[in-house]
Amino acid sequence: MAPKNLEYLEEAQKRAYEKKTHVSFPQLKYPSLRDKGFRDPVQWLTGKALDDGAEGLWRIHNSIYDFTTFVDNxxxxxxxxxxxxxxxxxxxxxxxxxxxxxxKMLDKYFVKNTNTPRNSPYTFNEDGFYRTLKRAVREELKKVPKNIPNHTDRIIDGLFTTCLATAALTCWAKNYWIVMLSYLISSLTLAWTIVASHNYIHRKTNWRMYIFSMCLWSYRDFRVSHALSHHLYPNTLMDLEISAFEPIIQWNPRPDKPFFTYFTFLFQCLLYPFSFIINFVKRFLLNFVREDFFKNHYRWHDGIGLLLPIWMWVVSGCSFSDAIINWLWINCTSSFIFMVIGTTAAHHHPRIFKDGDEVRTITPDWGMQQLEAVMDRNDINGSLFKVMTFFGDHALHHLFPTLDHAVLPYLYPVFLEHCEKFRANFRVTSQFDLFVGQIKRTIERQFRLLDD
Structure with missing residues (x-):
């Protein structure tokens, strides 16, 4: 091994042990509150506020803005x-x-320039990959038919309706095989409905985003952990979808990983069926450990998750206890399916960037680094139904999260053109490869070097 590689590995191992900075981006401090408490979305936002130098307002690049009067608009x-x-x-x-x-509207809300550097490695240079691609995409969107998003609406509406019908049938039917078939279809369509609702969570307020909460997991929490954390800082120490699972599941490579991580796949099989319920219970428990948590963070839509068992009870005419039991089976099975889909969708593979891996530059273009943290699947992309239910077209979705999934296929020509121009690391593999790669990542101990 070259001396330069040995030097990086030694320094990286030291940074990983000390936990004072990021490993791959040593100019950044270790995220505040990352390893403490419940590792929940509210705590993540609190820790981020401690590190960001936004002075209680909103920071964009190196300026502070006060959007207080703009929030409701x-x-x-x-x-x-x-x-x-x-x-x-x-x-x-x-x-x-x-x-x-x-x-151009920002000037109206400008307060001052900041004196502290951003606690983020990413750059958005005007002639860089992301901003150049964004300008090209803006022009490409003018050519996309206006009714295209209707296709995704029909998919999620169909899944939602099927889930409701089969969930009620599970309680109403007397024949064993009909009950089992209804239970399986309801579980699968609930999982797919939750995945599909992710298409709407990234966008402006809309009624379909609330469907996500039907699984007991707060869509508002998911907006933080997924849209504001994972999507913006994928596979870094600021990615809550990685830190929330630690220390049980450890996707980041670390030389000192405990021995039990060799059995992570077994832990996943045991944990995933209860993930929806765990998120609900964890959020509930925060009411007892944080002052005014209910008042500040609970909303009417937090009760949506309880509507499905009530629906099953009222429509089927079964006893309330039977409805609860059947619902728990559906919820847990759906939770397992959702988590398997989510954790094998795009981000966990030995050839995908994780904190600790060597990077080409410690101040990368945001779009370029997004592609280092994702791999697409050739057996998912190309079918809108699969894309909606298996987190497909993942690279483009990460780059342009507010665009409807039905729009993304129209952007591939210009996207691939810019990937070639800027030598962006866009990669495509199979679903099976990502499934196996996710397991390998949980036991990975060695940091990946650029020439690996």
Missing amino acids: HPGGAEWLELTKGTDITEAFEAHHLNPVVE
């Missing part, structure tokens, strides 16, 4: 700004706004 919904107050929203601002007019 935000076209995407007030919630996005309510959640992110006190943090650096540069990545969210760049990824969620394609219209250049939005940037």
Whole structure:
């Protein structure tokens, strides 16, 4: 091994042990509150506010803005700004706004320039990959038929309706085989409905995003852990969808991983069926350990998850206890399916970037680094139904999360052209390869070098 490689591995191992900085991006401090408490979305936002230098307002690049008077008028919904107050929203601002007019509006809310560097490795240079691609995509979107999003609406509406019908049938039917078939279909369609609702969570306030909460997991929490954390900082130490599973599941490579990580696949099989319920219970318990948690963070839609068992009970005419038992079976089976789909969709593979792996530059273009943290699947892309139910077209979705999934296929020509121009690392593999790769990543101990 070359001396330079040995030097990196020694330094990386030291940084991983000390936990003072990121391993791959040593110029960044270790995220505040990352390894403490419940590792929940509210705590993640609190820790981010401690690190971002936003001074209680909103930071974009190296400027502070006060959007207080704009919150209720935000076209995407007030919630996005309510959640992110006190943090650096540069990545969210760049990824969620394609219209250049939005940037011109910032002057109205400008407060001051900051004196501290951003606690993020990413850059958005005007001539860089992402901003150049964004301009090209903006032009390409003008050619996309206006009714295209209707296709995704029909898919999720069909899944939702099927789930409701078969869930009720599970309680109403007397024949064993009909009950079992209904239970399996209801479980599968609930999982697919939750995956499909992810298409709407990234966008402006809409009624279909609330469907996500039907699984007991708060869509508002998912907006933080997924849209604001994972999507913007994938596979870094700021990715809550990695840290929330630690120490039981450890996807980041670490030389000192405990021996039990060799059995992670077994833990996943035991944990995944209860993930929906665990998120519900964890959120409930926070009411007892954090002052005014219910008042500040609970909303009417947190009760949506309890509507499915009530629906099953009322429509089928069965006893309430039977409805609860059948619902728990459906929820747990659906939870397992959802988690398997989610964790094998795009981000966990030995050839996908994780914190600790060597990077080409410690200040990468945001779009270029997104592609280092994702791999697409050739057996999922190409079918809108599969894309909606298996987190397909993942690379383009990460780059442009607010666009409807039905629109993304129209962007591939210009996307691939820019990948070639900027030598972006867009990769495609199979679902099976990602399934196996995810297992390998959980036991990975060695940091990946650039020449590996």
